[in-house]
Amino acid sequence: MSTMDGNLRELYQEVIFDHNRQPRNFHEMPEADHQADGHNPLCGDQLTVFLRIEDGRIADASFVGHGCAISTASASLMTEAIKGKPVDEVEALFRDFHAMLTDTPPDRDFGKLAVLGGVREFPARVKCATLAWHTLHNALIGEHDPARTE
Amino acid sequence: MNAQSSAARAALAPLRLEVAGDFPILSRTVHGRRLVYLDNGATTQKPETVIEAERTFYRESNANIHRGVHWLSQHATDLYEAGRKTVQRFINAAKAEEVVFTRGTTEAINLVAQSWGRAQLKAGDEILITTMEHHSNIVPWQLLCEQTGAVLKVAPINDAGELELDAFAALLGERTRLVAITHVSNALGTVNPLAGLIEQAHAVGATVLVDGAQAVAHQAVDVQALGCDFYAFSGHKLYGPTGIGALYGRHALLAAMPPWQGGGDMIRTVSFERSTYADVPQRFEAGTPNIAGVVGLAAAIDYVSGIGMASIAVHEHALLEHATATLNGIPGLRLIGTAANKAGILSFMVDGIHPHDLGTILDAEGVAIRAGHHCAMPLMTRFGIPGTARASLGVYNDEADIAALAEAIEKAQHMFGTRQTR
Ligand SMILES: Cc1ncc(COP(=O)(O)O)c(C=O)c1O
Numbered sequence A: 001m002s003t004m005d006g007n008l009r010e011l012y013q014e015v016i017f018d019h020n021r022q023p024r025n026f027h028e029m030p031e032a033d034h035q036a037d038g039h040n041p042l043c044g045d046q047l048t049v050f051l052r053i054e055d056g057r058i059a060d061a062s063f064v065g066h067g068c069a070i071s072t073a074s075a076s077l078m079t080e081a082i083k084g085k086p087v088d089e090v091e092a093l094f095r096d097f098h099a100m101l102t103d104t105p106p107d108r109d110f111g112k113l114a115v116l117g118g119v120r121e122f123p124a125r126v127k128c129a130t131l132a133w134h135t136l137h138n139a140l141i142g143e144h145d146p147a148r149t150e
Numbered sequence B: 001m002n003a004q005s006s007a008a009r010a011a012l013a014p015l016r017l018e019v020a021g022d023f024p025i026l027s028r029t030v031h032g033r034r035l036v037y038l039d040n041g042a043t044t045q046k047p048e049t050v051i052e053a054e055r056t057f058y059r060e061s062n063a064n065i066h067r068g069v070h071w072l073s074q075h076a077t078d079l080y081e082a083g084r085k086t087v088q089r090f091i092n093a094a095k096a097e098e099v100v101f102t103r104g105t106t107e108a109i110n111l112v113a114q115s116w117g118r119a120q121l122k123a124g125d126e127i128l129i130t131t132m133e134h135h136s137n138i139v140p141w142q143l144l145c146e147q148t149g150a151v152l153k154v155a156p157i158n159d160a161g162e163l164e165l166d167a168f169a170a171l172l173g174e175r176t177r178l179v180a181i182t183h184v185s186n187a188l189g190t191v192n193p194l195a196g197l198i199e200q201a202h203a204v205g206a207t208v209l210v211d212g213a214q215a216v217a218h219q220a221v222d223v224q225a226l227g228c229d230f231y232a233f234s235g236h237k238l239y240g241p242t243g244i245g246a247l248y249g250r251h252a253l254l255a256a257m258p259p260w261q262g263g264g265d266m267i268r269t270v271s272f273e274r275s276t277y278a279d280v281p282q283r284f285e286a287g288t289p290n291i292a293g294v295v296g297l298a299a300a301i302d303y304v305s306g307i308g309m310a311s312i313a314v315h316e317h318a319l320l321e322h323a324t325a326t327l328n329g330i331p332g333l334r335l336i337g338t339a340a341n342k343a344g345i346l347s348f349m350v351d352g353i354h355p356h357d358l359g360t361i362l363d364a365e366g367v368a369i370r371a372g373h374h375c376a377m378p379l380m381t382r383f384g385i386p387g388t389a390r391a392s393l394g395v396y397n398d399e400a401d402i403a404a405l406a407e408a409i410e411k412a413q414h415m416f417g418t419r420q421t422r
Helices: A003-011 A014-021 A069-082 A087-102 A111-121 A123-141 B003-012 B048-061 B071-091 B105-120 B139-148 B165-171 B194-203 B251-256 B291-307 B309-328 B355-364 B377-383 B399-416
Strands: A034-040 A045-054 A057-066 B099-102 B126-130 B151-155 B176-182 B207-211 B230-234 B245-249 B267-270 B275-277 B333-336 B345-350 B370-372 B388-392
Touching: A003 A111, A003 B355, A014 A069, A014 A111, A034 A123, A045 A069, A045 A123, A057 A069, A057 A087, A057 A123, A069 A087, A069 A111, A069 A123, A069 B355, A087 A111, A087 A123, A111 A123, A123 B355, B048 B071, B048 B291, B071 B099, B071 B291, B099 B105, B105 B139, B105 B176, B105 B207, B105 B230, B105 B245, B126 B139, B126 B165, B139 B151, B151 B165, B165 B194, B176 B194, B194 B207, B245 B251, B291 B309, B309 B333, B309 B345, B309 B399, B345 B399, B355 B370, B355 B388, B355 B399
Parallel strands: B126 B151, B126 B176, B176 B207, B207 B230
Antiparallel strands: A034 A045, A045 A057, B099 B245, B230 B245, B267 B275, B333 B345, B345 B388, B370 B388
């Protein structure tokens, strides 16, 4: 097996396919108190992230939109990962997640998000994996312009 | 189309021109696999003769042009102007002076917008384009409309990706000052029936610019037979270097146009009160041009002319038919752009697999295609899709490349668990 085959298998793990086929928390949220749009014009990926925040914690998170398998799975995994977490921890997680894909991977337990680590070997796809997170960040800071990953 | 009749037709035309050996890059591997280059719509690979022509220019002929009295400068000037004649013959322009060198198609279109357009258009005038244009044949006109108050009109296309001829005719009127239309659509492969369209445009007094970026490498182009007023193309899509292209303009039009960039080489005299401008085409070539690029472009034109544009067109058409039949045989694959008259471009969607995922998986197999909106966002909106995967053919492609493409697509379907059997 060539390195590339190995890298490809790392990128497209079963968890990614699963979350692409059946994204979790994939619905609008009328009672959301934070939301933001994200758009990656190059890929045409588009999503909206909805949040309900209570006492400084993410009480609920969801998203809608369309994109490639990496961006859809990343958004789905993200909503699972942030539910119930304090907002400041979520922002720290975004920084670490970004570093895992582009820089020296920080020494922490990423839980299920670790399956996205394979994106490291595909620089052109990093923006697919981070679009949902940039959009989340915008929702948290109340940014109304759509998040872009390029 | 059914596979058998296409196979029968293909048997009469060559699916391979036996020229891959002329292109050094094609012998390299990518991810340990043979490079299958099917992204010719983005840029083509360069034959050894083009690479060597640029190298030889720098080793033996390099000097600035139109400025030195020394021998080498004259020699470089001669090569540059010989390149202009090569382009003239290639597109059958009436005069070499009708060929202006630019960085490429984009710059050529911007030149017409900013020189001809700003001088000619006023508020309420109309520019007619089509839904299938590349951004570089949309945005320069939007800028011009902002500057002049002119209005952009867009002729629609049908579901096959063909121009709606009746709607086009209905949009032409006495306010139409310019029709800017692509010869071949980069995202769909549609070949527009230019001669008739140009005749109609001229009948209402409109000037016609043709975006030839995707046409010149695939069929013989004769600007006089077409009857267009402007024709723009890029060298890098014609097996030539990047950073060089040409604008053809009818002499009477060019001669009446003001300069668009100021600087050296485009002037006759300069004083602080007033400068006078050089004749065409120098008037539009301010500053030191891409001299080596012109030499490389001329070598590229010699290269394709050596194969013969007619042979290239026959080969690509046969390979297009073969590829169309092959891709149509893959369950879950849908071609976008099924015009009756097409050049070697296959845009497609595969059920359940986003074009970008497909692009990544194909790349791992050594198959280079493009995935995305192909700089034609309004066209993608027309089809209600975010983008497509696109395989675009060149002289060196053959049925083995198409087989590799199909195999890689099927592998992606296996990975995604979307492979269906018929
Ligand atoms: C139809 C069409 N027009 C214009 C262009 C722009 O060409 P260039 O980028 O070489 O200026 C392209 C190439 O991308 C094209 O395909």
